[in-house]
Amino acid sequence: MITSPRLQIFAAISAIVVGVVGAALIASMFGAAAERILTVFFITLVGVVGIGIYSGNSGILSFGHVAFMGIGAYVSALLTLPAQLKVATLPKLPDWLATTEMGLLPATVIAMGVTALVALLVGAAIGRLEGSAATISTLGLLIIVHGVIIGWRDVTRGAQSFFGVPRETGIWAAVIGVILALVLARLYRDSRSGLRLRAGRENAIAATAVGVNIPRERLISFVLAGAVMALAGALLGHFLGAFSPKKFFFNDTFLLLAMLIVGGMTTITGAVTGAVVITLVTEFLRRLEGGFSIAGFDVPSVFGTTQIGIGLIILYAMFRKADGLAGLKEWEERVFPKRPPSGSAPALQEVHVSDSLTASNMTMQFGGLVAVNDVSLTLTPGEILGLIGPNGSGKTTLLNMLSGVLRPSKGAAIRGQNKLNGVPAHKIVEHGIARTFQNIRLFPDLSVHQNVLVAALSTHGGEDADSRARAALARLNVAQLAGESAGTLSYGDQRRVEIARALACRPSLLFLDEPAAGMNRLETDALMDTLRGLTRDLGIGILLVDHDLTLINQLCDRIIVLNEGRLIAEGTPDDIRQDPAVIEAYLGRGKPGKKTKPKNRDEPGPATELAG
Ligand SMILES: Nc1ncnc2c1ncn2[C@@H]1O[C@H](COP(=O)(O)OP(=O)(O)OP(=O)(O)O)[C@@H](O)[C@H]1O
Numbered sequence: 001m002i003t004s005p006r007l008q009i010f011a012a013i014s015a016i017v018v019g020v021v022g023a024a025l026i027a028s029m030f031g032a033a034a035e036r037i038l039t040v041f042f043i044t045l046v047g048v049v050g051i052g053i054y055s056g057n058s059g060i061l062s063f064g065h066v067a068f069m070g071i072g073a074y075v076s077a078l079l080t081l082p083a084q085l086k087v088a089t090l091p092k093l094p095d096w097l098a099t100t101e102m103g104l105l106p107a108t109v110i111a112m113g114v115t116a117l118v119a120l121l122v123g124a125a126i127g128r129l130e131g132s133a134a135t136i137s138t139l140g141l142l143i144i145v146h147g148v149i150i151g152w153r154d155v156t157r158g159a160q161s162f163f164g165v166p167r168e169t170g171i172w173a174a175v176i177g178v179i180l181a182l183v184l185a186r187l188y189r190d191s192r193s194g195l196r197l198r199a200g201r202e203n204a205i206a207a208t209a210v211g212v213n214i215p216r217e218r219l220i221s222f223v224l225a226g227a228v229m230a231l232a233g234a235l236l237g238h239f240l241g242a243f244s245p246k247k248f249f250f251n252d253t254f255l256l257l258a259m260l261i262v263g264g265m266t267t268i269t270g271a272v273t274g275a276v277v278i279t280l281v282t283e284f285l286r287r288l289e290g291g292f293s294i295a296g297f298d299v300p301s302v303f304g305t306t307q308i309g310i311g312l313i314i315l316y317a318m319f320r321k322a323d324g325l326a327g328l329k330e331w332e333e334r335v336f337p338k339r340p341p342s343g344s345a346p347a348l349q350e351v352h353v354s355d356s357l358t359a360s361n362m363t364m365q366f367g368g369l370v371a372v373n374d375v376s377l378t379l380t381p382g383e384i385l386g387l388i389g390p391n392g393s394g395k396t397t398l399l400n401m402l403s404g405v406l407r408p409s410k411g412a413a414i415r416g417q418n419k420l421n422g423v424p425a426h427k428i429v430e431h432g433i434a435r436t437f438q439n440i441r442l443f444p445d446l447s448v449h450q451n452v453l454v455a456a457l458s459t460h461g462g463e464d465a466d467s468r469a470r471a472a473l474a475r476l477n478v479a480q481l482a483g484e485s486a487g488t489l490s491y492g493d494q495r496r497v498e499i500a501r502a503l504a505c506r507p508s509l510l511f512l513d514e515p516a517a518g519m520n521r522l523e524t525d526a527l528m529d530t531l532r533g534l535t536r537d538l539g540i541g542i543l544l545v546d547h548d549l550t551l552i553n554q555l556c557d558r559i560i561v562l563n564e565g566r567l568i569a570e571g572t573p574d575d576i577r578q579d580p581a582v583i584e585a586y587l588g589r590g591k592p593g594k595k596t597k598p599k600n601r602d603e604p605g606p607a608t609e610l611a612g
Pocket residue numbers: 366369371389390391392393394395396397398438
């Protein structure tokens with residue numbers, strides 16, 4: 001399933017086909033030299049797009065994918081090399097390989113398959129690493145593959161040139177290769193898997209909370225990227241006719257990454273822009289490298305002019321266009337933006353689950369600090385349970401334990417018959433639990449619609465995802481913002497989108513961590529109506545953490561109060577208002593450093609707030 005509007009995909013694919021074929025036709029009018037330059041450019045572009053499939057969507061810079069290009073080149077060349085040459089120059093090859101002699105197409109397909117298999121094994125390990133550890137491990141991959149190619153002399157001729165490869169890559173083979181790579185990358189970006197991975201790139205904790213299995217999505221893109229790099233390698237090997245391991249090492253890694261970073265990692269438009277800009281600048285500077293004359297002055301040759309030029313472009317891009325020259329959106333997303341849905345939105349479905357969530361003796365220890373100490377609670381669909389307490393009393397930590405973000409040091413949470421302890425964080429949502437976060441965790445560079453759609457796609461097998469997403473947006477009154485980037489909205493709207501995203505998971509229990517923070521009174525009142533509607537109309541149970549005691553008092557059926565990690569009171573809003581332990585915790589009567597009374601009589605102190 002492709003998640004973006006059909007018009008955008010149609011425009012993108014049409015532009016790719018017309019652009020690539022048009023460029024090839026124009027180059028063929030200028031003769032063989034122009035065709036060769038364009039062929040190299042197309043092959044390079046396949047490589048840039050290949051790295052982009054992984055790095056752009058996952059946000060993890062990969063130094064390792066050029067190694068897959070090398071594997072593709074060697075595997076395909078071993079399959080197309082004339083048998084006689086193999087017998088003469090690689091006498092230790094196994095018979096079946098020595099006698100195999102196939103055309104470029106089947107050899108490329110096999111090379112892509114073999115490389116994808118290698119990528120699967122490597123990616124399974126790398127996909128679990130985060131941030132710079134993941135990037136550094138891809139560097140390790142590059143070095144290891146380089147070492148293996150050099151060391152495996154009987155098959156690769158070691159560091160020497162691997163010559164005699166049939167030069168079968170002409171301009172039209174490159175045209176087919178680049179169209180295939182660009183279309184594949186574009187479709188993958190907006191596939192379910194691509195969208196999930198991009199959500200994980202934007203905010204891993206939030207993506208996990210809506211059911212995204214980030215390591216799995218990373219692995220899919222790692223393997224796909226590996227196969228595309230193998231395509232680039234096979235095309236390059238059969239264009240050059242001879243290559244050595246050096247061709248698939250640091251120099252090309254640097255060049256391809258420079259193109260991707262300068263153009264913009266997150267889009268195909270960016271990959272193409274970067275490849276065009278760096279190729280043009282490189283071609284220009286290469287001509288100047290041997291020295292030149294200008295207005296009668298002779299400028300001497302400067303070794304490394306090209307590299308210096310590329311370095312300066314990278315610096316320019318980082319200072320002036322940190323997201324790359326093409327920015328964060330595809331060209332077609334700007335020209336044909338997604339319109340807010342027209343017509344009436346579908347309604348959210350009622351909850352038909354009555355299983356309570358029962359947490360017993362939950363405890364969380366951070367080093368010497370016991371942030372939550374032996375807390376038990378139950379939450380049932382259809383009720384609103386308030387969770388209050390002074391700053392640092394352990395509310396968010398408790399929520400994090402119940403939603404799988406933190407593994408409790410002690411205690412157990414059970415939903416119906418199922419124990420939640422040990423359930424991976426991305427599977428908690430399958431137990432009907434969705435949440436929002438104290439510090440808003442949207443996917444800022446995705447649209448509002450995509451923020452919510454990714455949650456719907458990742459839950460209940462993606463069934464009715466589109467209508468769930470639309471219903472959730474309508475329920476929170478943010479449908480008109482569907483096409484906006486989530487990161488550009490006001491705090492109030494961002495909070496509403498976050499709740500809509502949680503609702504798109506079709507939960508029976510909803511955890512809201514300070515949903516009214518950043519909202520004015522009017523917005524808070526509207527939010528109260530919305531939340532009441534969720535329990536009254538749909539039967540959803542809500543666990544509500546907030547410092548706005550008016551909101552808590554007016555909305556909650558029951559309230560539990562934490563202080564210094566311990567549960568100090570539980571009851572109806574009336575009970576809680578009069579509970580001496582709660583008043584003490586809020587007023588800190590007798591405790592140094594805490595307010596014992598309001599600064600003046602007009603200022604609403606904690607006691608007044610408790611009174612609602
Ligand atoms: N990941 C963590 N590592 C170490 N300490 C933590 C961690 N998360 C929370 N704490 C500590 O645990 C205690 C409880 O924090 P928590 O955020 O749960 O409180 P809270 O009641 O939600 O506070 P607030 O109302 O200010 O959001 C605090 O002392 C906090 O510093």
